[in-house]
Amino acid sequence: MADLFSMKNRVALVTGASRGLGRDMALTLAGAGARVLCAGRSVKDLEATVRMIARKGGKAEAVPLDVTDEAGVAAAVAALARRHRRIDVLVNNAGIIHREAIVDTATETYRSVIETNLVAQFRLSREVGRHMLKQRYGRIVNISSVLGVLGRASVAGYVSAKHGLIGLTKNLAVELGPHVTANAIAPGFMRTEFTAGLQKNDAFSGMIEQRTAAHRWGEPKDLRGPLLLLASDAGAYMTGSTLVVDGGLTTILA
Numbered sequence: 001m002a003d004l005f006s007m008k009n010r011v012a013l014v015t016g017a018s019r020g021l022g023r024d025m026a027l028t029l030a031g032a033g034a035r036v037l038c039a040g041r042s043v044k045d046l047e048a049t050v051r052m053i054a055r056k057g058g059k060a061e062a063v064p065l066d067v068t069d070e071a072g073v074a075a076a077v078a079a080l081a082r083r084h085r086r087i088d089v090l091v092n093n094a095g096i097i098h099r100e101a102i103v104d105t106a107t108e109t110y111r112s113v114i115e116t117n118l119v120a121q122f123r124l125s126r127e128v129g130r131h132m133l134k135q136r137y138g139r140i141v142n143i144s145s146v147l148g149v150l151g152r153a154s155v156a157g158y159v160s161a162k163h164g165l166i167g168l169t170k171n172l173a174v175e176l177g178p179h180v181t182a183n184a185i186a187p188g189f190m191r192t193e194f195t196a197g198l199q200k201n202d203a204f205s206g207m208i209e210q211r212t213a214a215h216r217w218g219e220p221k222d223l224r225g226p227l228l229l230l231a232s233d234a235g236a237y238m239t240g241s242t243l244v245v246d247g248g249l250t251t252i253l254a
């Protein structure tokens with residue numbers, strides 16, 4: 001059965017692999033046998049991810065990349081496809097958040113969140129998708145959020161982009177099939193730097209513990225199984241879908 005989830009001989013591009021969920025997903029894919037292309041802006045942190053993978057006997061390289069840079073993404077994907085001859089898996093994980101009431105949020109601020117959290121995923125999927133179509137194989141995994149299915153005060157750009165990413169995933173599925181699949185993961189609240197402020201907020205943490213059937217925050221390792229399912233041959237008949245990995249948060253009212 002392990003073969004079903006094997007990533008042996010696969011080349012996987014993971015954005016936002018410099019820390020948090022992206023770093024753990026890069027380690028997971030490498031642990032299952034993939035060569036992982038670790039993309040992001042902080043080169044030192046990417047190199048740290050690459051070293052962690054190498055220490056465990058895996059294969060990885062750092063890819064300095066700002067996902068909002070149109071020309072930079074096109075050039076990087078072309079160079080990676082030339083060098084490795086294929087890109088089998090794309091994990092669109094890089095993301096940012098901005099917290100401010102809608103009535104105080106400048107259009108430019110809203111637009112910048114949409115740029116990083118939705119337009120960049122479109123751009124990367126388009127560039128990598130062309131190669132996947134040619135090689136007649138591909139797995140795209142978009143990291144959305146429970147805020148891709150629910151609203152939350154003060155994060156309008158984030159909520160809009162994460163909802164949009166679930167829509168984009170459906171379109172990628174229909175346009176890139178049958179040999180390329182596209183799915184989304186919608187994590188609940190996970191312990192990373194991204195949620196550092198919320199983790200220190202006792203009222204919020206209490207709400208998470210009470211509102212989840214799991215009675216706890218998510219950890220990066222909670223995404224390993226769902227990721228491998230969607231990135232490997234195990235998920236061959238899944239496309240256009242969203243796996244909600246939230247400890248039950250969105251299925252329980254109180």
Ligand SMILES: NC(=O)c1ccc[n+]([C@@H]2O[C@H](COP(=O)([O-])OP(=O)(O)OC[C@H]3O[C@@H](n4cnc5c(N)ncnc54)[C@H](OP(=O)(O)O)[C@@H]3O)[C@@H](O)[C@H]2O)c1
Pocket residue numbers: 015016017018019020021022039040041042043045065066067068093094095096116143144145146186187188189190191192193194195
């Ligand atoms: N943590 C949670 O509770 C949670 C829940 C649901 C969904 N998510 C989603 O999961 C993803 C990862 O979250 P996380 O918690 O791991 O956050 P994080 O620790 O803040 O990591 C974010 C990653 O995105 C990269 N990034 C941001 N802007 C970028 C850009 N313009 N170009 C390239 N890379 C960029 C960062 O790398 P550099 O700074 O090096 O560029 C970093 O590696 C995000 O999409 C987030 O929305 C997180």
